[in-house]
Amino acid sequence: MKNTKMKKFLVVVLSAALVAGLAAGCGSKEDGKEEDKGSSAKTAKVIDVDLTNEEYAFGIDKDQPELVEQVNAFIKEVKEDGTLDEICDKYFGGGEPAAVESAKLDESKDQLVVATNAAFEPFEYTKGDKYVGIDMELAALLAEKLGKELVIQNMDFDAVCLSVGQHKCDIAIAGLTVNDERKQYVTFSDTYYQASQRLIVPSDDDTFDDLKDADAVAAKLGELKKEDKIGVQQGTTAQSYIEGDEAFGFEGLPATCQPYKSGSLAVQDMLNGNIKYVIIDAAPATAITEAINAMQ
Incomplete structure (x- = not known):
């Protein structure tokens, strides 16, 4: 009788341990999924089209x-x-x-x-x-x-x-x-120096991938709404491009211009999901995206 009780006791203990182990395993797997999900940092890309000539x-x-x-x-x-x-x-x-x-x-x-x-x-x-x-x-x-x-x-x-x-x-x-x-x-x-403005978008945004000239990109940007925000470095040509400027011949865009002290801050805010796109001069656009992507 004593042995029977002991066997039953061991079965209960082992069963509990197995359930706990499976639960822990499931928890670890789920945690792993969450960790993988969190570690997939966003990156940015530059659309290879000159929006302006400056x-x-x-x-x-x-x-x-x-x-x-x-x-x-x-x-x-x-x-x-x-x-x-x-x-x-x-x-x-x-x-x-x-x-x-x-x-x-x-x-x-x-x-x-x-x-x-x-x-x-x-x-x-x-x-x-x-x-x-x-x-x-x-x-x-x-x-x-x-x-x-x-x-x-x-x-x-x-x-x-x-x-x-x-x-x-x-x-x-x-x-x-x-x-x-x-x-x-x-x-x-x-x-x-000859310069131009270029558009920066999240890497998973394919809206502009098949567009080959400034008019096509501008037309697509023209479909944005006022609640859509485009980041710029404050006081630069990009701000005039979005807000409109007769001296430059820019008609402006329907999106809202969001100025930042630097292009880097604008791109980071885009990757954080706070603005939709960024427009900045071509050379800085490349330098900024390469630097930020390298840190992701």
Whole structure:
């Protein structure tokens, strides 16, 4: 009788253990599914269609006509001798960018004070306490050419031209597209770079995959509604493209424009599901998506 009771007891214990084990196994499997689901981070892609055609130039203090002449001579020189191409190749061809240091502002010294927005890779961005980018390397060469000490003032993009117009800085070097509004504050140099706007979408969005030209992409964007949000870097051409701008010839889009301090913040917010798309200049679009996708 005692053995029978013991056997029954062991059967009950083993059965309970088996049930517990199966339950734990099922729980682990389910947890694994949840973990896999959570680990599938979203990525972004750039639609390979130029929405606009633009040109970058430097914005110079209107009260410094001599500087305008010097800058135009400098731009002509770096374009003709291949220096500009060499700098661009560092950022588009896998070369090694050169970090640029900024001196402290000192009115007693002969300085070239440059206004920029260092959130526009590959044209201007920061690494530690140094500046990097196509524009920053050009700024360093320009200061050297003029025999001046370089001072870089980093600020919001929509304050760049204003600071030059208020004579707080000598020149704006910040991936500036030439337009009439900015001409109120600065004298533009000769152009040095051809640019365009491009659309960034989540990688799993196939809406634009088969569209091959700007008109087709614009038509599809025209189907959006006001509640749809498109992110931009504040004050850039993309904002004018969405909101409409007669000077640029942009009719605007029905979607709502959502400005950010940087394109990176806009793309991250898109991947977080808070906005639908992002529009930004082509080169930064590629740099931003590659950097963010690498972190996912």
